[in-house]
Amino acid sequence: MQTNMKLKDTVLIISGYTFRTALSEGKSGNIAVVQAKNIAPGVPITRETELPKVSLEQKVLKATIQDGDVLLASRGTMTGGFKAALVTDPAQNMIAASSAYILRPDAKIISAAYLAVL
DSSP states (O other): OOOOOOGGGTEEEEEOBOOSSOOOOOSOSSEEEEOGGGOBTTBOBOTTSOOOEEOOOGGGOSOBOOTTOEEEESSOOTTSOOOEEEBOSOOSSEEEBTTEEEEEEOTTTOOHHHHHHO
16 A cells, blocks of 8 residues: 555646636625635535625636535645635535635545545
8 A cells, every 4th residue: 555645646636716806705696716715724615605706607617616625725824834625515606716726636545524634
């Protein structure tokens, strides 16, 4: 059994969507957006999470979040760590902003819940 693996060999890493303008905090849109400020360690992201919504065409978005994904803030915290959260029961249309990465683990290799606490 191999004990040392690289992250890139266990998960698909997807960059968040880059918006051309500042994201408004509105609630009227077809897609919920997760930003780094919405990520709290140990608190899962769900359809109930308070998120801003924007209107975008779904077909152009590869940053769509799925159940079992792990969201990782793209910048570290002031204490030197990185915030990560597990996604459980996401909204139907939910994407990550560029301030977050989506880590989509291979369930045969690593548990998403375990990855979120590393």
